[in-house]
Amino acid sequence: IDLTTTLNKLHFKTPLMNAAGVHCATTTExxxxxxxxxxxxxxxxATLQPRTGNPDPRYANLPFGSINxxxxPNQGLDYYLNYANATALTHPDFPILLxxxxxxxAENLQMLERIQASAFSGLTELNLSxxxxxGKPQIGYDFDQMKTILTAVFQTFNQPLGIKLPPYFDLAQFDLVxxxxxxxxxxxxxxxxxxGNGLFINLETETTVIKPKGGFGGIGGSYVKPVALANVRAFRQRLNPAIQIIGTGGVVSGGDLFELILCGADVVQIGTTLAQEGTPAFGRILTELERIMAQKGYATLADFRGNLKTL
Ligand code: RRO
Structure with missing residues (x-):
């Protein structure tokens, strides 16, 4: 079974990778x-300067996912850019996204200029979500600001760039975005x-489970899989085919991975499951995907990518 895929001409030996923020903050991870x-x-x-982030506890596992x-918190752009450029020499075939x-x-434009002036040959992902x-609203929910930022960014930056979006919940939003x-x-x-901004409560203690922002935090894991599937599907139906899609959200099993590709994902990321199981999660989920593909008679991801049937 062939699990390879490509993203902007970068060759992936498997379609699964980490989601930004999970197991990727230090060179060890x-x-x-x-x-x-x-x-x-x-x-x-990354931000230009290192940040310590919010006070602890700031991440919690939940029965069907996580809140964070x-x-x-990050080590600053130069740390990750230096890592990416050094790793490109030792692992030239391993795709790297910054x-x-x-x-x-202004800070985003400064970081993009630093990347462009360096030897970086990977893909850049601008987090708008x-x-x-x-005090910082999610840019992805302010459509005018999103357009302003993208206009300025593409005037500055001439290397491959993608964006990380927040979930949308209305078909009119999918059309507008x-x-x-x-x-x-x-x-x-x-x-x-x-x-964003879910709330989880410990029934026994009647307290929130994380400290920052009065307990409000971003929800990941199985809770969000239907939202992830819908967002990948809705954007695949609306975007120019030249814009590829990374699908992220709620992948726990090979079946979940299959479903995101069926909705049109070119590459799939795991966040909560990676946080909970560590890097063995990749092999487990990919083995489960191979079993499903073999059972269905699919030899490549292209055999079913985007082929969701409706009733
Ligand atoms: O660091 C975070 O709190 C964080 C970020 Br930047 C993000 O994009 N998504 C998320 O769930 N947490």
């Missing part, structure tokens, strides 16, 4: 990804980020 069955890796969303309000989450347009920085995105030479979109 990133090296684990290189040694796993992941087909590629993405680094923790990390608040963008995630950026500048706190202003962090739900957890106090796709209309904007189709005006730009995006390499890919990544959908979805966590479902």
């Amino acid at each position: 990133l090296d684990d990804l290189l040694d796993s069955q992941a087909g590629g890796l993405v680094t923790k969303s 309000s990390m608040g963008l 995630s950026l989450a500048g706190q202003s347009l 962090c739900p957890n920085v106090p 796709a209309d904007i995105l189709n005006q730009f030479p995006l390499a890919f979109i990544n959908t979805i980020n966590s479902v």
Whole structure:
């Protein structure tokens, strides 16, 4: 069975990788990804300067997923850019995505200029959907601001770029956002980020389970799979075919991975499951996918990608 896929001409030996933020904040964690069955890796969303993020506890496992309000703790762009450029020499065939989450347009443009001036040959993912920085609304929900940012970014940056989107919940939003995105030479979109500002409660203690923002945080895991499937499907039906899709959200099993590809995902990311199981999750889920494909008589991902049937 052939599990290979491509994203903007980068060759992935498997379609599964980490989601930004999970197991990718330090060189130790990133090296684990290189040694796993992941087909590629993405680094923790970076800002120009290092950040410590929100106070602990800021991540909790839930019965069917997770809640987080990390608040963008990261080592700063240069740390991840240096790692990516060094790894390109030792692992030339391993696709690397750099995630950026500048706190202003100017900061994003400065980071893009640094990337462009370096030897970086991977893909850049601009995170327009962090739900957890106090006082900073998710850009992906402000369509005018999104268009302004993309206009400025594509005037500056001439290398392959994708964006990480928040989940949308209305068909009119899918229409509006796709209309904007189709005006730009995006390499890919990544959908979805966590479902922002959920609230989980410990019934016994009557308290929230995380501290920042009064307990509100981004929800991931099985809770969000139907939202992820819908967002991948809705954007695949609306976007220019040249814009590829990374599907993220709620992948626990090979069946979940199959379903996201059936909705049109070119590459699939795991967040909560990777946080809970560590890097062995890649091999487990991919083995489950191979069994499903063999049973159905599919030899490649292209045999079923985007082929969801409706009633
Ligand atoms: O660091 C975070 O709190 C965080 C980010 Br930047 C994001 O994009 N998504 C998320 O769930 N957490």
